[in-house]
Amino acid sequence: MPNMSLKKNEMPVQDPAVRAGNFKEVALGYTEAQAIDEATRCLHCKNQPCVSGCPVKIHIPAFIERVAAGDFEGAYRIISESSSLPAVCGRVCPQENQCEGKCVRGIKGESVGIGRLERFVADWHAAHSAGETEKPKANGHKVAVVGSGPAGLACASDLAKKGYAVTVFEALHTPGGVLVYGIPEFRLPKSIVKKEIDGLCALGVKIETNTVVGKTVTIDELMGEEGFEAVFIGSGAGLPKFMGIPGEHYKGVYSANEFLTRMNLMKAYQEGADTPIEHATKVVVVGGGNVAMDAARCARRLGAEVTVVYRRGMEELPARHEEVEHAQEEGIIFRTLTNPVEILGYENKENRRDPKNGFVTGIRCVEMELGEPDAGGRRRPIEKKGSDFEIETECVIMALGTSPNPLIKSTTKGLDTQSWGGIITEGENGKTSREGIYAGGDAVTGAATVILAMGAGKNAAAAIDEYIQNKK
């Protein structure tokens, strides 16, 4: 008999007042008893709508059935048939728009906590598995993967399991891509990312950090003198956008990428860190996506009063509900229907040596109202004339989205891209305009989600395998 409770088992979390002052993980994870209880809420519908909502088609009811039976390792085996990064996706997937959004239990009451169960299973496995990986038998073929974010890791993992000699090239000094430089510790502990990467290395994957493909080595060199038969490009979307409003050069204006990289990759929040970051008392974050929430919550943890400024309404915030809720609980202020027009800075014209010169003092905004829906169906924000006002702040973080880095495009002849920089691929398999070169993740789609990137990496791995096997 299924558990007919209308509500999910609540996720144990750190108290908001406490967590706003530390960088430890916010959500603490289910206990075994909570997981089993939640698993029994699944009705095991015949047509499995949840699976259709999952970008990588995890056999969700099957793994949940194993959890209900207390066979957590069995559940892990089922998940890992389809997913390379369950501990990561269980934490950062927008489940409400995917698997859980389709769950029949969600029609009346709350959906089954699929994401929480996935996370539980992955963490249980990490804590209990012997950690011994059998190295697959080598098949004698070499494949290069560019970028060690979710797309690259997934592609490398699937290829390594098939016996390919895979080398992953990473531009930064630590592998993990956005999982390391972007998503903060309190949402995705870096020890989890490291474990996933260690697992990959145990499969025989080589990771070369400090290698900027397009600069240190080109794709043509990899496929020529270095002897790689195929290349997968999973270089992400790392180029930050600014608004182009006056005052963006003032000290204290960051792109979310810079702010988060200083915090997450360089650990600037830690006492004694070599990398500096501004410890402002007031911070304004511009934007309403997950990256904006991450930046706002990081700034909050450095002790700032944080205001999120977004040009549409609360309903339209593109960030996950859970992130917005967590941000609100932590005391972050939301000023929606508000758009910045100018950043203000201190300028003492009499004394050029005044140490305060050039630092941000505020941001001038206008109020907005929502007009007719645009082509994408979202209501377009329109400026209210004469509604200008100022918010006092010492720091402005621009979280307006990112686009793919042009470095690879500009150094790889014959690789076709969209006008905005995304690499053009043929269908789902990631095949590009150049033979033997595949691409996937944000480098193709523009900024999207971890799970979509992971799915693209997996599809490309299958296509690369087919390409190399048929070549012989």
Next chain:
Amino acid sequence: MFEIKKKVQLNETVTRMDIYAPRVARKAEPGQFIILRTDENGERIPLTVADYDRDAGTVTIIFQIVGATTEKLGHMKEGECLHDFVGPLGKPTHTEGLKKVAVVGGGVGCAIAYPVAKKLSEQGCEVHSIIGFRNKDLVILEDDFRRVSKKTCLMTDDGTAGEQGLVTDALKKLIESGEKYDEVITIGPLIMMKFVCALTKEYGIKTVASMNPIMIDGTGMCGGCRLTVGGKTVFACVDGPDFDGHEIDFDEAMMRNSMYAPFEKKKREETCNLLREEK
């Protein structure tokens, strides 16, 4: 790991190191830069490539001790390894087709100006080098510049070596004496480059300045190194580091470079104390 193959103290605060980094050495060109970290918790700092040896697989860096990281770097010995070393980043200095160039270097910037002067001279370009320092103890690479330049003017603020005066004095004199340059290339402190560019603008001589702003990743990801050039925002790491000197907003660049000055000062003092205790 990136081994320090050779270390030479050029003067009290300026050090030259050859770092084993074969992938970088194979590609590096004058004008490009690298990013390094000394240790696992270190910050990423950009340094311009001073030289390279493709056969030996080494890249030469020359740095002045100004902050915590360069302080730590200065204490490292031959045989020790840097934790990270990535590059070459940025675009190489454009040298093709130039027939006569004045290279104007200031202080440790001369370390970066030298490989540019050398490359130009190897291409058959007539090079006039103007190198400036505060005093004779800080002079570096004088003989190297003389070897690759048809004319070399050594300037010091106090006149203890070469002539007393600023690099702009020497440059002005050369121009006034009728020297016709295709281009002036300047590398050094921002304030010096600002005045070099102001001078050459008067004479309508194309001038390229090499910028060294604060940056983290060096691949266009953070936008911390943004500058205003010709009214547009550019990223020094991928669009530069060389830019048209007459279009750069130097005042803004100077303002932005002081962002973390108090932090850097404090951090360097802490590092000095720590390294002293270890001794």
